Amino acid sequence: MIATWLTREFGIEIPVLGAPMGGRAGGELVGAVSAAGGLGLLGAARYNSAQWVADEAAKARVGGPFGIGLMTWSLDGDTSLLDAAIAEKPALITLSFGDPAAYVERVHAAGIPVVSQINTLDDLRVVEAAGVDAVIAQGAEAGGHTGRIGTLPLLQEILESTTLPVLAAGGIGTGRGLAAVIAAGAEGAMIGTALLASPETTGPDYARTRVVEAGSADTVYTSVFDRARSQPWPQRWGGRAIANEFTSTWEGISADEETLAKAYDPSDPNNGVVYAGEAVGLVHGTHPAGDVVRRIGADADRLLSRFS
Ligand SMILES: Cc1cc2nc3c(=O)[nH]c(=O)nc-3n(C[C@H](O)[C@H](O)[C@H](O)COP(=O)(O)O)c2cc1C
Incomplete structure (x- = not known):
């Protein structure tokens, strides 16, 4: 080795x-x-x-x-x-x-x-x-x-x-x-x-399923999940996650944290976060x-x- x-x-x-x-x-x-x-x-x-x-x-x-x-x-x-x-x-x-x-x-x-x-x-x-x-x-x-x-x-x-x-x-x-x-x-x-x-x-079962299904083009670099979950990450670091309904609705939109928190739902794959990188296409x-x-x-x- x-x-x-x-x-x-x-x-x-x-x-x-x-x-x-x-x-x-x-x-x-x-x-x-x-x-x-x-x-x-x-x-x-x-x-x-x-x-x-x-x-x-x-x-x-x-x-x-x-x-x-x-x-x-x-x-x-x-x-x-x-x-x-x-x-x-x-x-x-x-x-x-x-x-x-x-x-x-x-x-x-x-x-x-x-x-x-x-x-x-x-x-x-x-x-x-x-x-x-x-x-x-x-x-x-x-x-x-x-x-x-x-x-x-x-x-x-x-x-x-x-x-x-x-x-x-x-x-x-x-x-x-x-x-x-x-x-x-x-x-x-x-x-x-x-x-x-x-x-x-x-983590939730759906996270494993999403990782298997997603391709390398299906991720997004975003801070919306941090804002929805009131995670005080310094601004310079976004997170790479699998794109879903939540990111297509809220990424790039100037919504306040309260609105994002209401829309966020960790029990729902369409509105919860699955952080994953571009190598997801290899899984x-x-x-x-x-x-x-x-x-x-x-x-x-x-x-x-x-x-x-
Ligand atoms: C779901 C997830 C959560 C992560 N959480 C942390 C963390 O808490 N601390 C940290 O230093 N890095 C964290 N990272 C980044 C990893 O340490 C590492 O840089 C990354 O997974 C490497 O790239 P890859 O995902 O393409 O293998 C996380 C990555 C993923 C996928």
Whole structure:
């Protein structure tokens, strides 16, 4: 199997991180990714509690080493989720979307490496100054909240500009994608969307069905779901979701939060959110997460061995 900084640093077999997906990546998914030879990360959303982190970490641990992903901006003013994450002694913590300078030392003091997803070259300079151990170039194709630069241009730019280990995220859903970013110089990939139809994910049943049915042209980059759910995301990060009746009605319309909240219905696939990236077009069935990770690793290995 391909050996990179990522596999050596964390003692894993496959250079894949399972993305920390708020609302979708709980302990069962994370444990399955890690048991398969990758490294899964719990996605702690702003609305999760310290107890949630402890409960899901206990489930994840069954699969081996695991990580925890937090949204940096959501820690400003309340670090209880960070404290809860550190207490679980994960193999790594990701601090993404914001300047992690105020938190890196605390995580390092517990002997835990910090990795940040970044969306621009300016973000790279911010997280380098904060002292993170590695970065993940997260492209606009990614599911969930992300930036506006595509994975490939961003990855090339970041690889040219830092001595830190660099991973790629956004649009990597098969061994071809993993092989491509490793061939470009990345130490591995973080994958989210490719896992979203797996039975180990949490969330409504319709979310898995929508992911299987949707094609790569069916996503939209939007903030309407944040506004409908009063999620105080900083304006620069929109979220990539599967387009539905809600987005075709409200995206680009200047409606107030109250109107959007009334129209939003999480129990209805037409008016609830399913965050997913352009790699959704590569997901054709509800396969166990371990099978997805092993398949991506084996296919990438085979493709890369053509040149060895
Ligand atoms: C449903 C969903 C929820 C997400 N939630 C988070 C999150 O809470 N924290 C985070 O750092 N990234 C989050 N992300 C982004 C992922 O960490 C990652 O960048 C992305 O899934 C990679 O692109 P891909 O979806 O094309 O594989 C989320 C992604 C998805 C699809």
